[in-house]
Amino acid sequence: MDEKERESSGLAMGRRGFLRAGAAAGALVTGAGAARAEGPDPLITEVQPWATGFGDGVDATPYGLPIQYESDVVRRNVGWLTADVISSINFTPIHALEGTITPQGCAFERHHSGAIEMRKEDYRLMIHGLVDRPLVFTYEDLERFPRVNQTYFLECAANSGMEWAGAQLNGVQFTQGMIHNMEYTGVTLRTLLEEAGVQTAGKWIYVEGADASSNGRSIPIEKALDDCLIAFKANGEALRKEHGYPVRLCVPGWEGNMWVKWLRRIEVTEGPVESREETSKYTDTLEDGTSRKWTWVMDAKSVITSPSPQMPIKHGNGPLVITGLAWSGRGAITKVDVSLDGGKNWKEARLANPGQPMALTRFYLDINWQGEEMLLQARATDDTGYVQPTKDQLRAIRGENSVYHNNAIQTWWVKSNGEAENVEVS
Amino acid sequence: MSKFRNLVIATALTAPLAVPAFAEPLGLGRAALPEEIAAWNLDVSPDGTGLPPGSGSVADGEELFSDKCAVCHGEFAEGVDNWPKLAGGMDTLNRKDPLKTVGSYWPYLSTVWDYAHRSMPFGNAQTLSVDETYAIVAYIIYSNDLVDDDFVLSNENFLEVEMPNADGFIVDDRETVEYPEFSKPACMENCKESVEITAHATVLDVTPNDPNDDAPATEAPPAEEAAAPAAEAATEVAAAPAEVDPALVAAGETVFKKCKACHKVGEGAKHATGPSLNGVVGRKAGGADGFKYSPAMIAAGDAGMVWDHETIGAYLKDPKGFVPKNKMSFAGLKKEDDIAAVLAYIEATGQ
Numbered sequence: 184m185d186e187k188e189r190e191s192s193g194l195a196m197g198r199r200g201f202l203r204a205g206a207a208a209g210a211l212v213t214g215a216g217a218a219r220a221e222g223p224d225p226l227i228t229e230v231q232p233w234a235t236g237f238g239d240g241v242d243a244t245p246y247g248l249p250i251q252y253e254s255d256v257v258r259r260n261v262g263w264l265t266a267d268v269i270s271s272i273n274f275t276p277i278h279a280l281e282g283t284i285t286p287q288g289c290a291f292e293r294h295h296s297g298a299i300e301m302r303k304e305d306y307r308l309m310i311h312g313l314v315d316r317p318l319v320f321t322y323e324d325l326e327r328f329p330r331v332n333q334t335y336f337l338e339c340a341a342n343s344g345m346e347w348a349g350a351q352l353n354g355v356q357f358t359q360g361m362i363h364n365m366e367y368t369g370v371t372l373r374t375l376l377e378e379a380g381v382q383t384a385g386k387w388i389y390v391e392g393a394d395a396s397s398n399g400r401s402i403p404i405e406k407a408l409d410d411c412l413i414a415f416k417a418n419g420e421a422l423r424k425e426h427g428y429p430v431r432l433c434v435p436g437w438e439g440n441m442w443v444k445w446l447r448r449i450e451v452t453e454g455p456v457e458s459r460e461e462t463s464k465y466t467d468t469l470e471d472g473t474s475r476k477w478t479w480v481m482d483a484k485s486v487i488t489s490p491s492p493q494m495p496i497k498h499g500n501g502p503l504v505i506t507g508l509a510w511s512g513r514g515a516i517t518k519v520d521v522s523l524d525g526g527k528n529w530k531e532a533r534l535a536n537p538g539q540p541m542a543l544t545r546f547y548l549d550i551n552w553q554g555e556e557m558l559l560q561a562r563a564t565d566d567t568g569y570v571q572p573t574k575d576q577l578r579a580i581r582g583e584n585s586v587y588h589n590n591a592i593q594t595w596w597v598k599s600n601g602e603a604e605n606v607e608v609s
Numbered sequence: 610m611s612k613f614r615n616l617v618i619a620t621a622l623t624a625p626l627a628v629p630a631f632a633e634p635l636g637l638g639r640a641a642l643p644e645e646i647a648a649w650n651l652d653v654s655p656d657g658t659g660l661p662p663g664s665g666s667v668a669d670g671e672e673l674f675s676d677k678c679a680v681c682h683g684e685f686a687e688g689v690d691n692w693p694k695l696a697g698g699m700d701t702l703n704r705k706d707p708l709k710t711v712g713s714y715w716p717y718l719s720t721v722w723d724y725a726h727r728s729m730p731f732g733n734a735q736t737l738s739v740d741e742t743y744a745i746v747a748y749i750i751y752s753n754d755l756v757d758d759d760f761v762l763s764n765e766n767f768l769e770v771e772m773p774n775a776d777g778f779i780v781d782d783r784e785t786v787e788y789p790e791f792s793k794p795a796c797m798e799n800c801k802e803s804v805e806i807t808a809h810a811t812v813l814d815v816t817p818n819d820p821n822d823d824a825p826a827t828e829a830p831p832a833e834e835a836a837a838p839a840a841e842a843a844t845e846v847a848a849a850p851a852e853v854d855p856a857l858v859a860a861g862e863t864v865f866k867k868c869k870a871c872h873k874v875g876e877g878a879k880h881a882t883g884p885s886l887n888g889v890v891g892r893k894a895g896g897a898d899g900f901k902y903s904p905a906m907i908a909a910g911d912a913g914m915v916w917d918h919e920t921i922g923a924y925l926k927d928p929k930g931f932v933p934k935n936k937m938s939f940a941g942l943k944k945e946d947d948i949a950a951v952l953a954y955i956e957a958t959g960q
Contacts, residue, residue, distance in 0.1 A: 261817055266681070266691035267881065269869070270731070296734065297866070309641050309649055316634070317641035324637045350810040357816060378634045389652060395734035397727045399652065448649050456652045459724040463715050466778065472703030474714075478781040482791075492810075520795060525804035529797045558804060568792040580787060584707055596806060605810035609803070 248288075256280070258289050261357060264345070269297045270396070272339065274360030277486075277508065278493040282535075283364050283543040284334070287423045290363035293339055295396030298425040299445060306429050308375075308413075312389075312451035315380030322429050325415060328370040328378075333412060333435070334542045336364040336510045338481045340438035340465055340587035346574075347585050350594075350605045355491040358593060358605060359484075362510070364543035367433050369414035372407050375449070381408075385451035389458075390432055393447035400441045401455035402434065406479075410435050410541075413446065436512030436541040437479040438587070440465050470582025481512035483571050484590035485519050485546070485563035496552065496601030503552040505532075509544045511565035516544040518564040523550070525558030525594060525608040526573070532561070557597040558608055574607065653723040657768055660722065664763030665744025667751040673741055674748045676929070677730045677938045680871070680882055686710075686752040689882075696752035699773065712753025716775045718767065722746050730938050732871060853957050861954025864947045867939070874959035883937060887959040890952075892916050894932070905934040922948050 249256065260273035275291040292298065303322040311317035339361035345351045352358050376388075381404065388407045391399035402411070412433040415422060422428040427444025434441040440460055455461065455477075467475040487507035490496050496503060509516045516538030520529035535545035546561070563571045574591035596606040653659040675684060681692035688694030698708025707713070711721055726742040728734050737745065747762035750770060756762075762770070810816065865874070871882035878885040884900040894910035895902040909932050914920060924931045925942045942948050 259817055261815075263815065296728075296731075309645065311641050311646045311650065317646060318638040319641045319645065320638040327637055328635065349808040349813075351813055351815060353810040353816040378637060380634070391649075391652070395728065395732075397651075397734065450650060450652070452654070454654060454656075456723070457655050457717050457720055458652065459720050459728070462717060462720050462778075463709065463711075468702055468707060468709075470703065472707070472777065474702070474778050475781050475783075476778045478783065480781075480783075482783070482787075492816075520797065527800055527804060529795070529800070558806075562795065564795060567788075569788060570791055570793070570795045572787075572791050576791070580790070583705065584702075596809075606806045607808035609801075609805040609807050 313385035483511035485509035670748025
């Protein structure tokens with residue numbers, strides 16, 4: 184059956200319509216009987232096109248994209264945030280994703296000079312400065328070092344930055360979506376630094392990308408030798424160009440700006456370079472006008488991804504899955520609490536899997552919802568004992584001029600009709 | 610800070626990476642040559658490490674800035690639209706919505722020099738000479754009233770310039786200021802008396818719902834859409850359908866990457882840093898309504914210049930030579946093939 188026939192059959196194309204109709208029916212019927220059929224379901228009693236004809240043959244899509252019905256699950260940007268899409272950011276559709284791994288194709292992008300296209304053959308990585316042997320590696324060279332696989336989240340320091348001033352953006356994609364979580368394959372930075380031989384005077388490294396923005400950051404040598412990765416694969420496949428193909432740096436638990444894409448240079452230095460991205464940006468101005476610098480670690484944070492403004496409850500009363508994500512740059516998530524009443528009372532959520540260091544953790548709270556209004560919140564605790572604070576707690580210390588590092592508890596006001604809104608509560 | 614760092618490291622060590630430690634290097638890679646290191650090792654540190662010898666005056670900087678920077682940063686470094694403001698904002702850091710500029714916020718002059726030299730101009734990075742960079746940096750600090758108009762900045766006097774916010778930074782103190790506060794046992798029951806909603810996101814209506822609704826409700830709608838080209842010119846173009854070579858258009862799309870930081874073309878293309886290029890062929894120079902052109906470009910149009918293949922070609926080859934003092938910050942396309950391709954792309958896309 185070709186596309187035209189499928190369209191004309193109406194039934195096949197009506198899947199979304201069916202879901203919508205089902206949701207409407209659910210809203211009208213109360214209780215767990217919402218799913219009970221009023222008459223025989225033609226989707227069952229009538230032979231459907233897909234049950235009698237053919238689907239696509241193999242090779243119809245040599246590298247597949249999600250099915251057309253999922254076309255709304257995409258990265259989105261907020262046009263008014265930045266002057267131009269070349270130096271800008273967009274947001275992961277975390278409201279519609281499950282599990283913990285973020286597919287590269289919808290993982291948020293942040294470029295300073297656009298996503299460049301570089302062939303592996305043209306890739307060079309230089310290590311120089313306070314080393315015994317200044318070296319140049321090709322991509323092939325990197326593939327010959329012992330490899331590791333590690334899953335880490337990357338969160339932009341500006342994630343939730345627009346929410347400092349109050350509840351602003353009505354969707355978890357926009358309020359907490361500058362994050363992704365991938366399984367990286369690569370070589371430890373330590374391996375490469377040892378290959379070059381770091382001299383004792385080398386206390387920092389400066390890492391730089393190959394794109395025109397020449398984005399660069401200074402990293403203390405302890406962190407560089409600890410857990411940083413030179414990654415060339417993510418989630419099993421080559422890095423997508425928007426994520427730094429062919430090679431990017433991973434700096435686990437630390438702000439995304441340091442994860443330099445298209446990594447071309449590692450300079451071992453005595454002191455920090457104090458580049459533009461670590462002085463004029465990615466610094467945190469406090470109430471008295473002084474600013475914190477080197478605020479690298481991403482503090483523990485969590486958010487409910489569904490229900491949320493983009494994921495209203497459509498199924499009526501009864502069983503409801505509340506789910507979300509938690510993470511901490513200091514270590515592993517040990518506990519997530521969920522409040523239905525704006526933080527008066529909390530219940531411990533179920534972690535889908537034990538928390539892993541510097542990686543996303545999925546949590547669930549299964550409830551029986553009877554149409555009552557809820558003020559949904561999640562609160563993460565990590566293995567250092569750090570408990571995710573409220574926005575008021577953060578404001579009390581930092582004032583109201585912060586841009587970065589907003590890890591505050593998020594509130595969704597779920598109304599009796601199942602719709603949800605981003606709000607702040609007392 | 611070290612305590613904090615140790616904590617992070619100790620945390621990480623609980624899950625050591627499964628990688629063997631090497632006593633000896635594997636001998637992979639090759640020696641980096643001095644010329645190669647020199648080509649890439651451009652960063653400049655606060656103590657002046659990496660700063661090459663050279664100099665530039667405020668006066669020269671003013672001209673260069675007008676030419677290469679003002680299109681985004683404004684003639685007086687005051688910023689255009691959402692592009693960064695480089696001047697002003699003194700004594701605003703402890704107020705609501707502080708204005709963070711080179712003068713009011715940046716702690717080190719080395720950062721300004723390094724960034725301008727290594728990453729600017731936007732879309733044309735690494736094209737400023739050493740002396741041009743000194744001059745532009747001199748103009749930026751002049752715009753912030755940090756030096757007089759006869760000032761000449763050089764590697765000799767570089768470290769003497771005092772940055773107003775040099776002492777305005779502290780090293781991350783979250784470990785001592787926030788961690789103790791945020792690591793108390795979490796309350797689970799009856800944690801507060803009452804809960805009131807104090808702010809609603811929907812009141813602001815700044816959330817993008819679809820591609821056509823991504824503007825804040827509080828902001829005025831765009832003053833004017835990209836103006837349609839003069840009816841006459843449009844007719845002319847329509848009456849003479851060019852033979853479109855898809856390969857040439859595809860090649861042009863690649864070339865256009867050099868342009869698209871500033872110019873939009875295609876359905877719904879609006880003015881950005883540069884004017885919309887929809888209907889540019891046949892349009893009077895400086896003739897797109899709603900775009901703020903340089904006086905030079907307006908004068909060219911008033912003198913009768915119309916954009917056709919010949920004029921666009923000459924302009925793209927040498928933007929500053931063909932229309933002196935216009936504000937397009939672009940070095941030009943050296944290859945005739947690139948010019949033909951990008952023109953084909955603009956024509957095919959921007960009718």
